[in-house]
Amino acid sequence: MVTIKDVARESGFSVSTVSRALADSDLIPKHSKTKIKSVVEKLGYIPNLTAKSLKNNKFYNFGVITFAGEELGFSHNLFSGILNNFINEIGKNKFDVTVLSKHLVDSGEDLVAYCKSRNLNGVFMLSGDFSNKEMKKLQSSDIPTVVVDGFKNDESDNSYYVSSNNREVMKKLTSLAIQKGHKKIVYVHGEDIYVTRERIAGFKEAIESAGMDFNPDMLVAGHYYDMSYVSDVIDGILTKEVVPTCIFMPDDFCAIKAYDVLHERGIRIPEDISIAGFDGLEYVKHIYPKMATVIQNVAELGKTCAKIMISLINGEEPQHLTLIGADIYNGESIRTIK
Secondary structure, X not given: OXXXXXXXXXXXXXXXXXHHHHOOOOOOOHHHHHHHHHHHHHHOOOXXXXXXXXXXXXXXXXXXXXXXXXXXXXXXXXXXXHHHHHHHHHHHOOOEEEEOOHHHHHOOOOHHHHHXXXXXXXXXXXXXXXXXXXXXXXXXXXXXXXEEOOOOOOOOOOEEEEEEOXXXXXXXXXXXXXXXXXXXXXXXXXXXXXXXXXXHHHHHHHHHHXXXXXXXXXXXXXXXXXXXXXXXXXXXXXXXXXXXXXEEOXXXXXXXXXXXXXXXXXXXXXOOOEEEOOEOOHHHHHOOOOOEXXXXXXXXXXXXXXXXXXXXXOOOOOOOEEEEOXXXXXXXXXXXXX
């Protein structure tokens, strides 16, 4: 590997002069800079940014990790969309990103110690297993973390959260179904985390605002991004004394699986039962009938997470919870009951 000493030797200048020239210092004459840069190109020298950062403390590197299951991780359309926008925003500011493997945690690696050994200035955490002890430990450390969806009031002052306004948008989705004449609605929700609690609250608010009585049977426990349970939960709903006219699934993946299950049972969507998902994955617009869903603003979620991370290294103090608006895609899977 070509070093700065090689450039100095080839150009006839000292190492300190070469270093200043590459930093475009006004102390070095233009003709000297030109000669040094020509040698750099000739030798193929690449400056060591990590070494440079240790001297001027102006090089920033952020870690990224997801605690989602192995079958999803960054391949999930929602997560990948948020991540892409995060990286793009970070890149505009000429900062770097290091992707951290979940295998580090699974193998018993001390995540906090690892992040410090890599001189990470902060860690961006995508949603997943919020009960993970290493995740909790990282959030409670002195390393700033920006987390998608996992808000907790009792976390460290060094943790910052960005989430869709789940309560508001679930209220809108439920109100849409009610306006279309549905009074028997079941919401299959995900695990007991912040996002779920907010969505259930919005669901209840819409029911009560419409003058309807909320019944605990309207809620059925499920799992996010896990299609293995959908057949059983749908069969359970179909055997209820009062079969619903509309079912909300916790996410688009599970909603698509519900399409298959209902089709296998000879039940038509939306003529017999209406279905809605959550997330706004692009391909739900290309299935038949087009699925009604909540469209999360992945661009704004990712950019906001990056801006918060950048504001932290600039010494600013952002709010600990930032909510991003979401929209309803009024597909064809919720029918109007006349």
